[in-house]
Amino acid sequence: MGRRTVFILLVGAVLSCSSAAFSKNLPDVVKFLPKGDLGDGIKSMGVPEHYVGRKLFDYMDGGAELYLAYGFEDLGVCEYSAGKNTLRAALYKMGSPREAYGIYSQSARGKSAGLPGPSSQSSKMISFFRGRYYVRVLVVKGSDDPHDAMGLLAKKVWEALPGQALVPSMMKQLPKGAIKGTSRFLTHPDVTQNIWMDGEGKVLMTKGATAVTASYPGGDDDIQLTIAQYPTSADAVAACKALGDKLDLDARESSGKCEAVGKTPDDVFAAISTKGAVLRWASGAADAEGAKAWLAKIN
Numbered sequence: 449m450g451r452r453t454v455f456i457l458l459v460g461a462v463l464s465c466s467s468a469a470f471s472k473n474l475p476d477v478v479k480f481l482p483k484g485d486l487g488d489g490i491k492s493m494g495v496p497e498h499y500v501g502r503k504l505f506d507y508m509d510g511g512a513e514l515y516l517a518y519g520f521e522d523l524g525v526c527e528y529s530a531g532k533n534t535l536r537a538a539l540y541k542m543g544s545p546r547e548a549y550g551i552y553s554q555s556a557r558g559k560s561a562g563l564p565g566p567s568s569q570s571s572k573m574i575s576f577f578r579g580r581y582y583v584r585v586l587v588v589k590g591s592d593d594p595h596d597a598m599g600l601l602a603k604k605v606w607e608a609l610p611g612q613a614l615v616p617s618m619m620k621q622l623p624k625g626a627i628k629g630t631s632r633f634l635t636h637p638d639v640t641q642n643i644w645m646d647g648e649g650k651v652l653m654t655k656g657a658t659a660v661t662a663s664y665p666g667g668d669d670d671i672q673l674t675i676a677q678y679p680t681s682a683d684a685v686a687a688c689k690a691l692g693d694k695l696d697l698d699a700r701e702s703s704g705k706c707e708a709v710g711k712t713p714d715d716v717f718a719a720i721s722t723k724g725a726v727l728r729w730a731s732g733a734a735d736a737e738g739a740k741a742w743l744a745k746i747n
Contacts, residue, residue, distance in 0.1 A: 465492035465526035477524030477539045480581070482604040490530045490597055497525040517638035518551045519543015530597035533590025537605055540582040546616050546658075550633040552577040554642075557629045561599060563606050565613025569595075574602045579611020618660045621675050621747040626662035630670075634659040646713075651690040652676055652727075654683060664742075666732055669716055671742050674729040684722040691720060691729065709736050719743040 465483055478496045485491050497507070500522045504512040507523060521541045528535045542548040552566070555575060561567035567576035572587040572594065585602045587594045616633055634640055635658055640649025643661065652674070653659060659676035678684040681704055688706035692699025695718055699708035706727075709719040718731035719739035728746045733739035 480608040481526040494527045499523040517636040518547040532592045534588040536586045538584045548577040548582045551582045553633045578609040578613045623745045630663040669732040671732040676727040678725045684727045
């Protein structure tokens with residue numbers, strides 16, 4: 449158990465989420481959580497929890513590896529009473545603002561929660577990011593309609609956080625029309641495991657690479673479009689060749705560029721090409737011409 453975790457738990461007898469005492473000594477992820485009476489019947493309660501590094505495994509049953517791959521540092525958790533509901537705010541400090549967006553992109557579903565920056569709201573959760581911080585506001589238990597209470601708590605957390613909520617510019621290189629909830633920002637091979645089950649992400653995400661990917665409606669199969677950025681053009685060509693081998697495509701290099709097109713083991717067609725330090729990849733088409741046409745849609 450980390451030193452900070454021990455500190456938070458030991459002061460539990462005198463420090464609750466509703467107390468401002470000792471606030472100067474608290475880690476950011478606890479200090480930024482709203483305290484006291486937030487209005488509309490919402491009040492903080494209980495003892496704040498703090499998890500550092502790999503102690504995240506003690507908080508969640510599964511999925512901690514994904515957070516660690518996005519540079520997770522520590523987590524602050526506080527619960528709130530809201531009528532007949534109990535809410536929880538979980539504030540994750542990630543490695544950088546881009547990694548905070550990255551972990552947000554992995555689970556962004558549903559409609560906007562109406563915050564000043566990108567947000568996602570489902571029946572029992574609101575998620576958003578700001579600066580280096582990723583936030584989940586959850587319904588733990590209760591029978592009241594939770595939406596207004598979740599929205600107010602999310603707004604209070606948003607207002608407490610520093611920084612901006614900037615979407616990485618790479619996301620704009622993907623064409624519009626992506627299937628909602630499929631857009632991802634990728635920074636490490638370990639964040640690709642739930643996207644490509646056969647290890648394509650491992651060969652795509654070589655050291656220093658970042659990538660964006662999303663799926664599009666394309667007839668019988670969804671079309672997946674991916675862009676990867678590498679430190680050098682040689683790195684992009686090497687990744688193209690490795691990805692071609694993984695997909696049983698004949699990846700050919702000419703004049704410093706790499707291209708491949710053909711049928712993959714999944715019985716769909718894919719196309720890959722590089723230009724400078726950028727790799728483009730389209731997969732899921734019904735034929736080679738379709739794959740090349742989808743590839744051309746990528747900026």
